[in-house]
Amino acid sequence: MPYKTFSLLTITLLLLGNALTLQAQGTADDYRRANDWSSRIRNKLYYAPTSxxxxxxxxxxxxxxxxxxxxxxxxxxxxxxxxxxxxxxxxxxxxxxxxxxxxxxxxxxxxxxxxxxxxxxxxxxxxxxxxxxxxxxxxxxxxxxxKGKTTPDRYWGAEHDEQNEPPVPSPDSNWVAYIQSYNVYIRDRKTKAVFQLSYDGSEGEYYSSYMEWAPDSKKLAAVKVRANKKHLLYLISSSPTDQLQPKLSTRDYLKPGDALPVRVPQLFLVESKKHIPLDAALFNQQYSLGNLEWRKDSRAFTFEYNQRGHQVYRVLEADAATGQVKILVEETSPTFIDYSSKKYRYDVNDGKEIIWASERDGWNHLYLYDGKTGQVKHPITKGSWVVRSVVKVDEQARTIIFGASGREQGQDPYLVQYYKTDFEGKHLQPLTTENAQHAAKFSTDYKYFTDAYSRVDLPPVTVLRDANGKVIMELEKADITALQQTGWRAPEVFSAKGRDGQTDIWGIIIRPSNFDASRKYPVIENIYAGPHSAFVPKAFQAAYRGMQELAELGFIVIQVDGMGTSNRSKAFHDVCWKNLKDAGFPDRILWMKAAAGKYPYMDLTRVGIYGTSAGGQNAAGAVLFHPEFYKAAVASCGCHDNRMDKMWWNEQWMGYPIGPQYEECSNVTHAANLEGKLMLILGEMDDNVDPSSTLQLVNALIKNNKDFDFVMVPGMGHSSGGDYGEQKRRDFFVKNLLQVAPPAWDELKVENKTLGTR
Structure with a gap:
């Protein structure tokens, strides 16, 4: 009996101890530390200039x-x-x-x-x-x-008024071109004589008032536009500040599958008053047509054509005498061309040669084209690494300064280094080599540049370099002593193999300032898997977008770039094509399992996730498509069905025409799969992602009798919900992952203000 009694007592004490350990996370003190975190570390990073x-x-x-x-x-x-x-x-x-x-x-x-x-x-x-x-x-x-009041920010999707721009004077000042009754006119500025150059314009197929004169003033290029039907997004402001009653507003907002305008360049010869329409055979399936620009010698003008579906992109040239169109550059892909973030073109010597960026060999590199024949002369850069930006093309010296990542062995493949090479690509010279993320700012003559380099786990060093990359002065070396005295600790950079067993997946691990390896910590992922870039921080910073504050409540917070995001190989990126629901989850899950294998205090039975916009789609998708792993999610302003979101972003990755892949990737379609906990946050005035995208998911969840939380913030646009949304998100994870009742809001203060009251 005594032995048995002792055993029961021991068990009871162990259970009580475990409960007390759990209660030590998500407490009011943890909340206060999280709420005070940003003010505590503010201005504690010394000697780390960024501009x-x-x-x-x-x-x-x-x-x-x-x-x-x-x-x-x-x-x-x-x-x-x-x-x-x-x-x-x-x-x-x-x-x-x-x-x-x-x-x-x-x-x-x-x-x-x-x-x-x-x-x-x-x-x-x-x-x-x-x-x-x-x-x-x-x-x-x-x-x-x-200064007077500034004009309000222009809505990102607003169309330019192509019919009412001011008249366009010719370079020699003898002529002015303008639009009248949907047609092109020119006026002699000396004699005031007026000439009508086009006669086929109409209300439904008009000439744009954006026109381009040839440098010799003898030719004029204009664009004939067949307009499309607008798609209006309707927003209701329930609680406007200037009146009691709600307000209705609209936005121009094209969605996948909507009709687009058709643009056909036209050539006008001023002396003969001749109109030469261009044959549209090479650009007749338009997503976009633009960047119209004359050659300096007036022999031709060029323009760029992005075929709908983003699998063909062409640089075209129209002969100034005949209007004949030919291809200078043609880029094709069986998946997608990343026109929105990787396209680069530089015309050398008035188009005699063209420098062009392409992923045709599986990595983003620069190529030199013959500007007359349109043939590739040779690659300028090559290898299993990525050109990230072009800083300077020097035509006289025939050199290029550019930023790239992944070339230096043994380094995080996302870290940007700077290089110089010649047009032949035979003499590539590193300008920076330190194992860090580099940010260079060059003098106007490119004789010198400042270089601030760091990693999330390496404090910044700022140096001055000469044109060859030699350090000629150390300007600053960061001091993080005061920062560390606040309890701040650097995130850990961690990598693990992805789904193919070969590719390294990179991310960071953020621990609370009072971290105790003897405890068990739920894991929360901050996700944004938008294919347009990569998102894990690479440079040193004191604050990490609210992740440290969340960690302070008793969590391990992580961020990872899985397959389907950018800045790696084309194959790595192509995982997203017509498959946004993938979101790199197989890689993310393996990454967390590898991290937990090394750090047993990471409790993968309690994994949460949160994100905004595309990250909101990803976060909700985690508990719909991978409920066996992710147990709780907060999704803010998510594009939960890609058919409901803006055209340009979604057709880029999900393809055109609209096919079954859109429904297969829809969170709305798969609402019945919800098993874990889900909170949806929405700003009612979101004009980035249609609010109905979230509300349709709400509707589907209700129809499937699913338990979830929903927060709509009146008057708020595209966001994570502001301070109110942040507090709701923290409470949600504390309640559902720590199994702790969050403290009352009126106990918690940030900068002497309460966030809210229960």
Whole structure:
């Protein structure tokens, strides 16, 4: 009996201990630490500038950085190899205080951007809507102007008014071209004589007022447009600030499968008043047609054609005498051409040669074309790595400076390095090599560049390099001591094999500041699997978009770039094609299993996930398509059915015409699969992703009698729900993964404000 009694007591104490361990996560203290996190670490990263500004065509540049004293502005002279204060901040603060009748302190000046003028004797900057100008010779300051209200941001999907642009003058100023009654007219500016050049324009098939004169002023290119039917998105603001009753508004919002305008370039010869329509055979299945540009010698004009479905992309040239169209560059793909993020074209020597980016060999590289024949002369870059950007093409020296990733062995394949090569591709020269993410800013003559390099687990180092990449000055070396004293710890970079057993998948692991390896931690993934890029942070930063705050509640938070995202091989990227529901989940799950194999405190029986926009689609898809692994998800403003979202993004990856793949990838179609916990967050005024996309998922879940949470925020646009949504998301994971009742909101404060009240 005594032995048995002891055993029961031991078991009871063990159970109680485990319960207490669980209760130590998701507590009010954890919430307060999470809520205070951003203010605690603010301005604790010293000597880590991020913005570099070369002054006109000089070899002098300035930057600002946080130091123990505050914000300091520095000036570098590359020729003299010197660095010092950009100006006397004490004198400037005193002058501003006098001018604006407010107290300004030297190391908290109220601006980040400025312009030097008058041989760097004058400084100009904005404080709110006020433009200030200060002479650095005597620190006398004046108000240059007070700007009026800025115009509201233009809606991203708004169409340009192609019929009402101003008249277009010819380069020699003798003519002006304009649209009247849907047709093209020109007027002699000396004699005022008017000539009608086209006669086939109509309301349904009009000429665009965007026209391009040839440099010799003897030819004019215009575009005839057959308009499409608009698709309007309707939004109801339930709680407008200026009236009691709701407001209805609309947006132009094309969706997959909608009709598109048809554009056909036209050539007009001014002296003969001749109209030459172009044969549309090479561009008659348009997604888009644009970038119309004349050759400098007026022999021809070029334009670019993206075939609907994004599997054919052409650079075309129209002869200025005959209007005959020929192909200069033709890019094809059995899946998709990533026109939205990888397209690059540079015409050398007025089109005698063309530099063009292509993934035709499986990796994004540069090719040199013969601009007359349209034939590839040779690849400029090649190998199992990716050109990420072109910085400078020097036609005289026939060299290219570019950024690339994946070339340096033993490094994270996403880290950007800089290189220089010649047009022949035979003399590739690394300009940076350190195992880090590099960010270069070149002087206007490309003789020098600043290089700020870091990793998420390597504090930034900033250097000045010459044109060959040689370090000529160390400018700054970050100090993270104060940051670490707050309890901050760097994320861990972690890689594991993906679904093919060969490809490395890369991500980061974020632990709470009070991490205890003896505990068990649920795992939460921050997901965004949009194929247009890759999303795991690579450069050092103090804050990680709310992930650390979530970790503070008692979670391991991770972020991963699975297959189907960009910046790796074409095969890696193609996984997404017509298959957005994949979202790299097989790779993500394997990655987490590998991490948990190394770190047993990662509890994969309690995995959550959250995301916004495409990430919202992914998060909801996790608990619909992989409920055996993901147990709880928060999906904000998700495009839950790709037929409901914007055309350009969805047809790029899901293909055209609309086929069964759209329904197969729809969260709405698979709502009955829900097994875990799901919260949907929506801004009622979202004009990025149609709010009905989320509401249709809500409807499908209700019809399938599924238990879920739904938060709609009145007046809010495309977002994760703001502070309210963030608090709801934290509570959701604490409740469903920690099995802990979240504390009352009125106990929790952020910057002396409560987030909300239960």
């Amino acid at each position: 570099f500004n070369w002054i006109d065509s000089t070899h002098r540049c300035w930057y600002y950085e946080q130091t123990p004293r505050g914000k300091e502005f520095m000036l570098v002279d590359a020729d003299k190899r010197t660095k010092g204060p950009a100006f006397d901040q004490v004198k400037l603060a005193n002058a501003l205080s006098t001018l604006l009748h407010r107290t300004y302190t030297a190391y908290a000046l109220p601006f980040n951007m400025m312009d030097f003028s008058d041989k760097e004797h004058t400084l100009e900057f904005n404080i709110g809507d006020t433009v200030c100008q200060c002479k650095l010779t005597d620190y006398s300051c004046r108000l240059k102007e007070i």
